[in-house]
Amino acid sequence: VQLQASGGGLVQPGGSTRLSCTASGFTSDYYAIGWFRQAPGKQREGVSCMMISDGSTYYADSVKGRFTISRHNAKNTMYLEMNSLKPEDTALYYCATGRGCTYYGDDTYYGTEADFDSWGQGTQVTVSS
Numbered sequence: 001v002q003l004q005a006s007g008g009g010l011v012q013p014g015g016s017t018r019l020s021c022t023a024s025g026f027t028s029d030y031y032a033i034g035w036f037r038q039a040p041g042k043q044r045e046g047v048s049c050m051m052i053s054d055g056s057t058y059y060a061d062s063v064k065g066r067f068t069i070s071r072h073n074a075k076n077t078m079y080l081e082m083n084s085l086k087p088e089d090t091a092l093y094y095c096a097t098g099r100g101c102t103y104y105g106d107d108t109y110y111g112t113e114a115d116f117d118s119w120g121q122g123t124q125v126t127v128s129s
Contacts, residue, residue, distance in 0.1 A: 003120035019080040021095030030097035037091035046111015049101035058109035095120040
């Protein structure tokens with residue numbers, strides 16, 4: 001599976017943006033989609049994940065209530081809708097496809113990179129006034 005991410009850019013604090021990620025190739029060979037991000041000087045962290053089978057979604061605590069993961073099956077495209085953006089959301093965002101979503105008991109997304117086999121190239125989101 002090849003993934004091509006787009007969207008993002010410069011956004012003001014409190015603003016919104018949507019990231020897209022289109023899959024090509026063997027698009028039936030994955031069971032979960034995910035978004036990760038990496039801020040300068042920090043490790044990559046999981047943001048959100050969706051199970052393809054039942055649409056279950058999981059979010060990191062830092063983005064719960066502000067970000068929404070979704071997909072358009074016919075277009076082989078996944079999205080990350082980002083609202084109420086904060087400067088600390090500034091990062092390079094990566095989409096990924098893989099085998100599943102690892103989460104805590106309260107459905108908080110844990111963000112295990114090993115769950116994912118294919119990665120997009122990353123798209124920059126900068127939140128600044």
